[in-house]
Amino acid sequence: MTTEATPDVLSAELDTAFAAFADRPALIDETGASMTYAQLNAMANRYAHALAASGVGPGDRVMVQVAKSVSNLALYIATLKAGAVYNPLNTAYTPAELDYFMGDAEPSLLVIDPKAADALMPLARQNAVGAVRMLDANGDGDLADLAADQSDAFETVPRAASDLAALLYTSGTTGRSKGAMITHENLASNARTLVELWRFTADDRLLHALPIFHVHGLFVASNVSLLAGASMIWLPRFDAEQVVDLMPQATAMMGVPTFYTRLLATDRFTKDAAASMRLFVSGSAPLLAETHDAFADRTGHRILERYGMTEAGMITSNPYKGERRAGTVGYALDCVSVRIADEGGTEQGVGDVGVLEVKGPNVFAGYWRNPEKTAEDFREDGYFISGDLATAEEDGRITIVGRAKDLIISGGYNVYPKEIETELNDLAGISESAVIGVPHADFGEGVVAVVTLAPGEATLSEEAILSRLQGRLAKFKLPKRILIADELPRNAMGKVQKNVLRDAHAALLTS
Numbered sequence: 001m002t003t004e005a006t007p008d009v010l011s012a013e014l015d016t017a018f019a020a021f022a023d024r025p026a027l028i029d030e031t032g033a034s035m036t037y038a039q040l041n042a043m044a045n046r047y048a049h050a051l052a053a054s055g056v057g058p059g060d061r062v063m064v065q066v067a068k069s070v071s072n073l074a075l076y077i078a079t080l081k082a083g084a085v086y087n088p089l090n091t092a093y094t095p096a097e098l099d100y101f102m103g104d105a106e107p108s109l110l111v112i113d114p115k116a117a118d119a120l121m122p123l124a125r126q127n128a129v130g131a132v133r134m135l136d137a138n139g140d141g142d143l144a145d146l147a148a149d150q151s152d153a154f155e156t157v158p159r160a161a162s163d164l165a166a167l168l169y170t171s172g173t174t175g176r177s178k179g180a181m182i183t184h185e186n187l188a189s190n191a192r193t194l195v196e197l198w199r200f201t202a203d204d205r206l207l208h209a210l211p212i213f214h215v216h217g218l219f220v221a222s223n224v225s226l227l228a229g230a231s232m233i234w235l236p237r238f239d240a241e242q243v244v245d246l247m248p249q250a251t252a253m254m255g256v257p258t259f260y261t262r263l264l265a266t267d268r269f270t271k272d273a274a275a276s277m278r279l280f281v282s283g284s285a286p287l288l289a290e291t292h293d294a295f296a297d298r299t300g301h302r303i304l305e306r307y308g309m310t311e312a313g314m315i316t317s318n319p320y321k322g323e324r325r326a327g328t329v330g331y332a333l334d335c336v337s338v339r340i341a342d343e344g345g346t347e348q349g350v351g352d353v354g355v356l357e358v359k360g361p362n363v364f365a366g367y368w369r370n371p372e373k374t375a376e377d378f379r380e381d382g383y384f385i386s387g388d389l390a391t392a393e394e395d396g397r398i399t400i401v402g403r404a405k406d407l408i409i410s411g412g413y414n415v416y417p418k419e420i421e422t423e424l425n426d427l428a429g430i431s432e433s434a435v436i437g438v439p440h441a442d443f444g445e446g447v448v449a450v451v452t453l454a455p456g457e458a459t460l461s462e463e464a465i466l467s468r469l470q471g472r473l474a475k476f477k478l479p480k481r482i483l484i485a486d487e488l489p490r491n492a493m494g495k496v497q498k499n500v501l502r503d504a505h506a507a508l509l510t511s
């Protein structure tokens with residue numbers, strides 16, 4: 001018997017939550033002031049009208065590079081209600097990086113901080129962006145002004161499960177960033193599964209200190225909280241001392257491993273400070289077993305580690321009840337299939353290392369205007385090739401053991417060595433470069449570049465190279481150190497041996 005799948009549309013599910021939890025607090029700020037679901041809904045509705053008034057129609061991209069604020073969250077929800085495609089960008093991206101995104105995504109509206117207007121307006125004109133509006137860190141600006149005059153009611157534009165809800169750029173091993181096309185079903189199915197698995201309810205208060213331009217802060221933390229009717233303690237950024245102060249009001253937190261190492265580094269973070277908490281979730285980068293154990297010793301809580309990626313949302317999770325084993329990422333989520341395969345796609349045996357492949361309603365619709373790359377990363381039977389190396393146990397428990405892709409994860413942000421190497425190689429005076437990730441006490445991995453200089457450039461210094469990279473690359477991508485070498489180690493095939501460099505410089509950023 002075939003059962004017809006119910007269409008999963010995130011905007012419709014959010015509307016259901018807004019109606020069901022109207023009088024409950026959706027957001028609480030650091031002073032304790034709160035905003036109800038009805039108020040957040042009304043604000044999002046006003047923004048949805050403002051989007052329409054700015055020329056945004058269904059399917060149009062709304063590109064957003066603004067500081068985290070309540071208005072920013074309302075703008076995200078408004079974009080979904082308007083049937084448009086939300087395209088958030090890391091606030092650290094430089095104008096040079098935005099130039100590329102504008103040309104690729106062709107947004108009908110760009111929303112930026114007024115401080116960036118001088119640098120970005122000319123680029124928006126060159127890229128024929130439909131309209132540009134402002135929103136600052138306090139939620140003020142001409143977009144907010146436009147929204148303020150609009151009606152509190154908005155008829156959500158009907159969407160199909162397969163319609164795009166968001167476009168998120170992820171860098172790649174082969175060059176420019178690619179836009180991951182994320183559907184309403186991807187987001188709705190993932191959020192619902194996590195609400196259930198992690199037992200979120202309207203009684204929860206989630207400490208929200210993640211940025212909302214990536215999957216973790218936006219689709220995991222925010223969508224899960226909103227669909228559950230929970231409250232978010234809405235913080236502009238992660239500050240360990242502030243988080244310790246506010247923790248007694250919270251029941252749950254989601255963070256990257258750096259959040260947890262920074263909490264452990266403050267003596268004020270005690271078992272008592274965490275007494276009201278029922279759940280700590282970690283992801284976006286590997287959580288060291290020693291961090292997991294130290295956290296359990298300090299607080300009595302075992303951090304729940306999960307694994308995911310932009311293209312597939314959340315893929316696996318340790319159990320809520322049951323063993324949360326340090327160093328593993330748990331089991332495939334409900335309705336999600338994973339397999340560990342070799343390069344040819346043949347499934348590996350229990351315990352054998354291979355690349356993790358994933359299939360399910362969480363898996364994205366492909367790369368924006370890039371069918372070749374999409375075809376390359378999907379198997380014929382619909383599995384997406386993650387590029388992460390993993391093993392599976394007999395009962396399906398997954399451990400991520402490494403990466404088949406050349407990728408550094410620093411404080412939860414992805415940095416692709418290829419992108420940095422391309423910039424370095426373009427600089428006059430540099431002959432060649434190799435960018436590696438080495439252990440970093442705070443960020444897990446830190447970016448290091450090893451370069452060789454062109455003949456006659458012996459005076460080019462580390463500082464000079466770094467200053468030339470500034471403004472071209474987001475700050476978190478900038479190498480923490482640039483080492484000048486006579487030559488790069490190569491194997492018999494002439495390929496740079498990054499493992500040799502990683503071993504040689506393993507202690508560079510920890511000592």
Ligand code: MCA
Binds near residue numbers: 210238284
């Ligand atoms: C800031 N800096 C960094 C990073 N963050 N450098 C390397 N890696 C970083 N992650 C640099 C700044 O440029 C600055 O340099 C200096 O460090 C201090 O900056 P500041 O802004 O004060 O840093 P911070 O506020 O303490 O930020 C650190 C942070 C933040 C809290 C760890 O990076 C963060 O919130 N990370 C979370 C990222 C995240 O949400 N990832 C999820 C991706 P200078 O001193 O030179 O000015 S989603 C994902 O991966 C998948 C789907 C998943 O599974 O979740």
Ligand code: AMP
Binds near residue numbers: 388413
């Ligand atoms: P992004 O492209 O920003 O979505 O980053 C996704 C990548 O983060 C994955 O492909 C993994 O390499 C990594 N990642 C996410 N969660 C974990 C985790 N719990 N352990 C190890 N790596 C992780």
